[in-house]
Amino acid sequence: MEARSFVLRGVVAGGVAGLVAWLFALVFAEPQIEAAIAYEEGRGEAEQALAVAGGAAPAGGAEEEIVSRGVQATLGVGIGMVGIGIAVGLLFAVAYTLLHGRVALRPRVLALLVAGAGFLTIYATPFVKYPASPPAVGSDETIGDRTALYLVMVIGSLVFLAAAVAVTRLLRERLGTWNAVLVGGVVYVALAAILMSVLPGLGELTINVVESGPRVSETPLPLRDASGAILYPGFDADVLYSFRVASFTAQALLWGVLGLVFGGLVERRIARETADRATEASAF
Amino acid sequence: MDGDVVVRPEENPVTTAGAVARAKATAVPASETLPWLISAVLVGLALYFFIGIDQGAVSVFGDTSYVHELAHDARHFLGFPCH
Numbered sequence: 001m002e003a004r005s006f007v008l009r010g011v012v013a014g015g016v017a018g019l020v021a022w023l024f025a026l027v028f029a030e031p032q033i034e035a036a037i038a039y040e041e042g043r044g045e046a047e048q049a050l051a052v053a054g055g056a057a058p059a060g061g062a063e064e065e066i067v068s069r070g071v072q073a074t075l076g077v078g079i080g081m082v083g084i085g086i087a088v089g090l091l092f093a094v095a096y097t098l099l100h101g102r103v104a105l106r107p108r109v110l111a112l113l114v115a116g117a118g119f120l121t122i123y124a125t126p127f128v129k130y131p132a133s134p135p136a137v138g139s140d141e142t143i144g145d146r147t148a149l150y151l152v153m154v155i156g157s158l159v160f161l162a163a164a165v166a167v168t169r170l171l172r173e174r175l176g177t178w179n180a181v182l183v184g185g186v187v188y189v190a191l192a193a194i195l196m197s198v199l200p201g202l203g204e205l206t207i208n209v210v211e212s213g214p215r216v217s218e219t220p221l222p223l224r225d226a227s228g229a230i231l232y233p234g235f236d237a238d239v240l241y242s243f244r245v246a247s248f249t250a251q252a253l254l255w256g257v258l259g260l261v262f263g264g265l266v267e268r269r270i271a272r273e274t275a276d277r278a279t280e281a282s283a284f
Numbered sequence: 285m286d287g288d289v290v291v292r293p294e295e296n297p298v299t300t301a302g303a304v305a306r307a308k309a310t311a312v313p314a315s316e317t318l319p320w321l322i323s324a325v326l327v328g329l330a331l332y333f334f335i336g337i338d339q340g341a342v343s344v345f346g347d348t349s350y351v352h353e354l355a356h357d358a359r360h361f362l363g364f365p366c367h
Contacts, residue, residue: 084362107303
């Protein structure tokens with residue numbers, strides 16, 4: 001097989017994985033996103049009422065809608081999920097092509113392993129430090145910092161996995177495969193833990209500290225009046241939990257389907273090539 | 285089906301040992317395939333950028349937020365930072 005076949009199969013498998021993740025998102029993400037947007041709107045109204053009561057002029061109309069909620073919650077989320085599926089399918093196919101035939105694993109096992117590595121580095125490890133958050137959790141002013149910090153976690157995780165694999169290969173002859181892989185795992189976890197402890201929590205960003213003192217996250221606290229009485233509650237912990245569990249599951253599904261479909265497609269193609277060669281040979 | 289290392293792939297095509305041997309026979313030399321791999325990386329990264337990041341912190345299409353708004357829900361759900 002050549003790189004072209006792998007790349008095209010990566011696109012197909014990634015697209016299928018994205019479709020599955022889309023269906024999952026429609027059922028499990030959208031209710032939480034709707035709840036979060038309702039919270040955001042209710043809080044906005046409460047904040048404005050508080051400001052007007054304090055003597056401020058009422059702000060002008062609602063935020064302009066560029067893409068309607070109906071489109072965002074159906075087609076938009078689908079384009080996003082399938083697009084990301086194809087994106088990671090392409091990157092996955094490159095990693096797979098470089099390893100195919102160079103390790104003693106059959107294609108479908110190698111495909112699952114590469115998909116697992118992608119899930120671990122591109123999503124799961126960054127999630128531990130900066131978990132996925134629904135609308136209303138996350139301030140407009142910190143979007144630049146949050147994006148930079150998130151990408152540092154993604155790139156750091158990829159570099160750490162490369163380091164762990166290098167250590168494993170170095171130690172494999174001396175320690176045996178099992179122990180060398182264990183040492184590699186410890187190297188990965190240790191490096192990721194160091195990076196996580198060095199990077200700031202989102203609540204520790206300067207803008208947030210000025211507003212509400214140092215905190216771990218940007219999850220909205222209750223809105224209080226001057227006497228400290230709660231005017232509007234903090235963000236619903238159950239909505240946040242459900243959203244994050246669903247996000248994690250969707251990514252596991254995305255990468256899992258990608259690895260399984262890709263491995264199946266590659267083994268089928270190789271079996272066909274082998275059969276073709278056997279037929280050619282027997283024709284002489 | 286695992287463990288029987290003496291099987292030849294052509295004799296026993298469904299075993300793990302057979303599949304490993306056939307995969308080795310089809311290993312891809314990196315030099316011939318570089319154009320495909322480089323384009324795959326570039327397109328993959330571009331898609332990742334447009335769906336996850338563009339028009340949030342940085343923007344390629346200027347000061348509209350159509351891409352951001354369209355992919356909004358997926359962006360949150362995939363774990364990217366968003367408003």
